[in-house]
Amino acid sequence: MTRVILGPFNRVEGDLEVQLTVRDGRVHEAHVTAPMYRGFERMLLGHAPLDALTIVPRICGICSVSQTVAAAQALAQACQVQMPPNGQWATQLMLACENLADHLTHFYVFFMPDFTRAVYTHRPWVDEARRRFGALAGHPGAGGAHNRAALAVRARWFELVGTLGGKWPHTGAIMPGGSSRALTGSERVRLRMRMREMRAFLQDTLFGGALEDVAALDSLLALRAWCQQHPDSDLAFFMTLADDTALAELGRGPDHYLSHGAYPADDGCLSWPRGVWHAASTQPEPLHALHITEDTRHAWYSDPPGGKALHPMDGHTLPDADKPGAYSWNKAPRLNGQVIQTGALARQLVAGHPLLHDVTRRHGGTVLARVLARLLEMARIVPLMEHGLDRIEPDAPFNRPHSLPQQAEGVGLIEAARGALGHWLRIDDAKLSHYQIIAPTSWNFSPRDAHGVPGALEAALVGAPMDEPTSSDAPADSVAVQHIVRSFDPCMVCTVH
């Protein structure tokens, strides 16, 4: 048995280290380390409540809107205010814009370049992979036609947040009472054109056909038929690579999935509902958010008295860099004591999408399912956004005035691109007196808990093959580990808020 330390990982947000014990060329055990501490939960204390809207986006450069929406939701609950419909639509458009951009960035810039690695040099598809997805730094002139195009589309796409929110990342336009930026009629038609541009890129390059038809694919068989009919699409090419590298069998995570639910529809109900999905069950279960806890046994934080895992309304964040047995700056969130996967796959399983149910029934929640779920969501988000933009009435209010309480509590449970994001806050004497955050990657990349149960990635890495060494002194590596890690689209800066 040998011990291997992998890191730093790039093309993830932030810094990440993975420690493996390897037996017979496969991962026997994994420990996932978030090697940086930031301390936002403590910075927020003592601030005026609305300061959170300026501070929390700075937790994360890639999910800044998501952080703000979660804070605004928690503050709206504390202030007992409801956004007017325009404010709601504008906020959801900014959130959807960020979520789709994150999926696009993940597929083209973070995930696919791994198929251009030297370890794949002798595969028949590697030249085409390099032409489409060659990395954009370090190797001048190395192709990457499709990720270059995706970056350009992404930059135009963010003009949606530029208009609605002033800038991305770190907009301050999202408030508990709505949005601070009213949209004019002419701006609305211009933003509709930005949506057309994204639709065109996704249809022409990624899918090879209409978004609505992709969203309607209801089985792995139907997906394979689509790929045969649209062989030049990046989706079909991805499936070729996925089959050849057995992504369907790689990196199976825990069978329990959590979604806070996303995108309110006209009737106020969530388009993608809130709930918990267990692979063994036939129906999603309701989420009991009071059963969420965070365990600090293996994290560099002081344990609460008795070492009990606490609900985030009761938990604290007190760094202790010398704590024995600790190996990460991430706490271990659990739901009813269970390890959870969260992200696009969880959202679509709870929402009952037949394609993802078919894929996970056959193969479990593996690399293939996690990547397909993001691609499918891109096809589903654009039509939701087109509808939302049409619902905005430029002459109606975008923001509702409200007062601030001296004392209150608030919870914001939303879906960031990477999954379930929660903010729990308390206000005393008109100041923030308590603030706890559980980010999606806190769930997915959690360390072991007090019972020694590994986190989702730690479990998913077990059994992953190591690369055949190219020479006797070559350092141990595993492209499979790279695929598994990135299939979760980790955001480490959120994790270590």
Added chain:
Amino acid sequence: MALNVLWLQSGGCGGCSMSLLCADTPDLPAQLHAGGIHLLWHPALALAGQHELVQLLNACLDGSQTLDVLCVEGALLRGPNGSGRFHRMAGTGLPMTDWVRRLSQRARYVMAVGSCAAWGGFSASAPNDTEACGLQFEDEHRGGLLGADFTAGSGLPVINVAGCPTHPGWVIDTWMMLADGSLNRDSLDSLGRPRFYADQLVHHACTRNEYYEYKASAAQPSDLGCLMENLGCKGTQAHADCNIRLWNGQGSCVRAGYACISCTAPGFQDPGHAFHITPKLAGIPIGLPSDMPKAWFVALASLSKSATPRRVKVNSHSDHVVVPPMTRRKPPR
């Protein structure tokens, strides 16, 4: 020869990297290439990781790889107790502060990308558990990780491309000026910020300037009026060209209805008041426009308030134009 750029991240949110990818160009790698920039390594864009990256860093240290520009994004985390262990670079066990200190000795230019790397920024917010600071500043105090007297190989101090986040244009213009040799000590202001954007004020080209002229002020978020008097805006004092060089197409903070928090300035993260409320003394905002004598401001403000046209007054308290500008007609002949 292209200018080699190595980009490392530490105590920050990664938002300056994400902002860079929003550069207004149909092909970012082609634009950089044409501008004489070669990204040796960037955390979001490079293929190489793990031991290949460590090898590259070691090659920069032993001189076998030239290092033209070291870019650091994120604050430098010196804690706990000066050990730097709040960020050990993965796979190396060494504090990031240690890597940055050693690489800085090898680089021709050292560039802080964003306010965290420049001054500490939000990462250094009170209580600052992590002992976060900037490369050459801790808030407005010279020093930081590298010390007040540090100069890179070129003789320049740390170039502070401050902002939260940075505008992609600020970063790319700085690189291209370094590549063609046109950025020198005179190109930097007293805080080391490139003057091409730091000699402007956010106030310049602000779309709310007519409201500012008449002190027709917004009372609540989404109002069209000026954000300075009530809603915490520091645009008249903030060094940046945000309303000239717009963000993500047509945006800026004030155009989207919320206060400029002067995110290019050291210490902006702890203003001593709520971000969205203007602190006042006897009804007069404490933070007055740069270079303006207080008595003149008060006199002009009271004069202009009494001269405010109805159109400006009404619109300032609305989220869209209610009273349009008058259309002048030629008198009938």
